[in-house]
Amino acid sequence: TRPTECPPDSEKLGRSTWTFLHTAAAYYPVNPTPQHRRSMLSLLQSLPILYPCNYCAEHLGGEMQKNPPDVSGRAQLSKWLCDVHNEVNDRLGKDKFDCSRVIERWKDGPADGSCD
Numbered sequence: 001t002r003p004t005e006c007p008p009d010s011e012k013l014g015r016s017t018w019t020f021l022h023t024a025a026a027y028y029p030v031n032p033t034p035q036h037r038r039s040m041l042s043l044l045q046s047l048p049i050l051y052p053c054n055y056c057a058e059h060l061g062g063e064m065q066k067n068p069p070d071v072s073g074r075a076q077l078s079k080w081l082c083d084v085h086n087e088v089n090d091r092l093g094k095d096k097f098d099c100s101r102v103i104e105r106w107k108d109g110p111a112d113g114s115c116d
């Protein structure tokens with residue numbers, strides 16, 4: 001039998017990965033325990049090694065050296081990730097995202113209730 005869907009290309013993989021990462025950041029504790037911090041740092045630091053798009057992983061590693069992850073709390077992590085994603089957006093010629101709206105985009109939805 002043939003698979004019903006094709007394997008992801010780097011765009012589809014990217015969309016799925018950003019969805020996971022931004023959502024994980026939006027639900028990350030406001031006051032993380034040392035265990036939370038260690039686990040998140042370990043997850044993020046694994047990406048330049050394990051992310052299955054070589055040029056993306058390589059670039060991310062360089063960015064993370066210049067701008068290390070801030071896992072000190074939900075707002076800080078969400079902002080860090082938004083900045084990293086914006087750097088990729090910029091490089092790909094895409095619009096920058098307004099980082100004051102990450103919690104609305106990835107956790108609460110718009111105030112008009114249209115996502116409830």
Ligand code: FAD
Pocket residue numbers: 010011012013014015016017018019022051055056057059060081082083084085086088089092094096097102105
């Ligand atoms: P995506 O960029 O996938 O974004 C998905 C949704 O996130 C958007 O619709 C928007 O609602 C929201 N969003 C957009 N920007 C932000 C932000 N700053 N903060 C919060 N939410 C936001 N592709 C390459 O071609 N070259 C690369 O080097 C590359 N590196 C990547 C590195 C990583 C770690 C990841 C996860 C992906 C990378 N990609 C790369 C893929 C690329 O970023 C996109 O995912 C892909 O091009 C699909 O783009 P898209 O326009 O569908 O939206």
